[in-house]
Amino acid sequence: MVRTTALVGALFCAGLAQPALARVTAIEIRTVEPFADGQSFGEAGAYERVIGVARGELDPADPRNAGIVDLIRAPRNARGLVEYSTDIFMLRPKDPARASGTLLYEVLNRGRKFLFNWVLDAPPQAAQAVNDPRTAQDAGTALVLRRGDTVVWSGWEAEALRQQGGMAIDVPVATQGGAPIVETVRDELVSATRGPPEAPFFLTFKAANTDKAGARLTVRRREADTPRRVPDDAWTFAGSGELRLLPATVKPEPGTLYTLTYPAANPKVLGIGFAATRDVVAHLRGPASSENPAGGAIRHAVALGISQSGRFLRDYIHQGFNQDEDGRRVFDGMLLHISGIGGVYLNARFGQPSRTNTQHEDHLYPENAFPFTAATQHDPVTGRTGSLLRGDGFDPLLMEVNTSTEYWQKGASLLTTDPLGQTDIALPDTARAYLVSSGFHYGRAGLSAARGPCLHPRNTLSPAPALRALLVALEDWVARGVAPPPSRVPNLADGTLVPAAETGFPYIPGLRLPDAPNAIARFASALDPHPESGPQYRPLVPKVDADGHEIAGIRLPDVAAPLATQTGWNLYAEPFPAGELCDREGSRLPLAETRAEREAKGDPRRSLAERYPTRGDRTAAVARAADGLVAERLLLKEDAERLVAAARAAEAQP
Template structure:
């Protein structure tokens, strides 16, 4: 197997043996999982630059990841299901959403286990690091990978950073948020270019080279400071690209090992798991859409790994998860994660002639899992979620694959709301014109997992997809709703509606190499939101419990 060892550094009983209903007590294990993947195995060929990575004597590429596991102390009392929670920028998220807990790196108190939902249902919950650029601090889960080198000179390429600061600062890292940068190869790089724009669709204005500098290989300084709210974009050159795409194999092979490896292999879950589900939120939900698109649901032995996948609040996007000099944390819309295809089944872009489907590779290989794609109002209003279920011209609905369901959680925001609402986004510090949404959709998410599990294990069909539809008039252009919202006292309708656009990153993108940065920008896609009633509440979608 691709997993060649697990080093357990911590093992403890959870909450002094507190029992979670019929599942009983839980234990936690933490450590490092080590991999050695075969460059020649077809199951790994989708990974960019794998053939340029250093290999051991067997021709295998070695890397390792942080690992964390919660499981019933008595496996016989568990439900024999694995839920692999793909970390979001190194952070555990499943307990926060299903158990309604704060996000913590090492759950250790009663509050950290919240309502105990996942434990009471007997799930084994696992995490492994998949991002090479996650800082090694604060309990964040990271992945350590080799760099692509080849046999000649160092491999170099273009990197793009984007910032929209909330406060005035003079220096920022060459990375998204707090992540580890791709260092510049030349502090005086004459080809590096910094631009600034007022808003997404505004023209970029180049900042004179004398007004900014690289104070070191991993930072950028603007002499008069970055102005809050403006969008800054830097393109520069870096060398020795880490194999970003190995994150997919880390997630896939951790799940395969827990599910299939023996006790002799050191597997703490040997012969206790019958099913494996993958869950990802926002960035890690986009990661799962990308995993599906690459067809990476079989291990090196040809076994299907995940029985079900839940990309949650990912919209229609993927990410910089498998290209040279990719930045997995990057949330920019003008990035490779915003590219066609978007729908489960085959569609054609009439402007470019491109033809494709998100699930084409999985269907061809016969390794398609059950899929629940779940979005909130936020992913529709940012402009991309409707592309999951409408055709490119915006003329008709596209039904999901029979193995998939698509849901809108109506009237909700990207993460579950709370009372009182926060003053700012706890992750980015961003503030909105209106207060944050207070609707807690966690009960819907818990119900979705129960329905998905019954579909996989018992063949019980889940509720039909519930999204805005063109056929019944519940999918409308966002501008159409202005007539309702402008009548509500104190509400200001957005000045502009963002929509994703066609992007061209150069002729080598199919090989995972970006040669055009910033990308050439083409025509926008046609996208929709849910129609609303007279009170501004969405008509389509699943409404939360009142």
């Protein structure tokens, strides 16, 4: 392992090293090598892969670290500071003089990089290629490289898997006066909804003992059902980290919820993940030195968070981590995609940041708590007043992008309404909210319409073209002061935001619709949660047109000129709990080919032949929609050309 002093100093600077600007004590570089065999990316030229480890330390007495749960109970070094180390991966222009001056930091999602697959249309690849990009193909459209951005990832989740290129952080374990901390925790275990049915029931934490003392297992078919106790002779610990049902021939029913409460020991100080992110980025924003692998080329920093990592950034802002230990703003702007109104269950003793709240699964884990939005408002449910933003001079410019799924599953309407869903609210000038109409949570290029555990084929709409335009708009907002497009979301005033029963979805014989969106519950205890009585939050969903597509939001060409109805919701099918919202999936409901076909099925949606009677009609419709979005800066010209070319090629096929 080689320290930055030996490698980066020779590459980027001459002269003496400067003192670190944050509490990163060293960046140890393991690899510096050409990216994509030295291929040039526009004016930025060739890029390099830089891989290593950042080591840092935190002062528990610093007010900026005071909110980190159990930091005061972590072991300290000889200077009285708490140490951590985190994986770091960077793609930087080989010539720092050709860099854009913008650092694009993608927050990892469970240790994985999403930028290239989810935003830049890299083809579906094995996990190793996603997490260890090496080729030009791995970079997809390479938009951010062509713009000259320095792209950075670092670990923040202690339990993220490092296999196949995954990245994580190493943090200390908290103790109580030097003795182990043991507390009862709650694990929800579900089969086949988010993984293969043969997957074992692995526990989130190691059980403090395996004799079942203090442990209790319950089962219920649906989240709202009353849990039933599973007899102790019907299950066992398989070591300290796995639960098995007995006898061995018993297999859990797909989708059934098992809840295990048990004593666990040795909680890690997970909230260090926030501080490590702060300090790594602050360090890279520093001047050129032998200790800075960004070479002093950074003038602005923007963060990208997708799903879990967007929820990480919401908490990062609200908990005050966007101010570094030298009193400077860390991120100038942030783009949060498919995060809804949630945070991440990280900065807590025995936190579980990989949990994600849905109608059926993980429903009563801490994720959704007031304040929900960038606007300051009063919450009649809790009696509190507040905003996601702190108003302390360190808030970033903020974009929040969601799909239909986040309105159905993640309470996204509460970003732009009061907590009871009765009035629209205006966001501050420093924030924007966008809906990618009729999109779904997992949307990205190359997905098939496979059903999985769901009733309907999967939605195939990718929101990535809109994300690319908004990412460019965010960077221009940060670097040049050019305001981005106005927010584009459904609202109460014009009737495009409604209760689930009033969406206006067309009646199609035999098609089952969702009954209600996921409730945003308030509860006091993560160990034994029970929704509290009194006023309740009221999430709403977008109203749809005669095709079932959402009226408001960014209507991409595949929605404006459809071949199928795309929705942000899907439902579980047997043998899963039929009728409940199917995780964060969407549906694809094809349009009939002809009028006769649709009339025979009782389908009121116009057929393809009625919409596009002659060859070239759909291409023209796609072009009109794309041109309108380009004019509004919601689609890049290069993406408009791609979409039109794809439509033309499809129509040219016999």
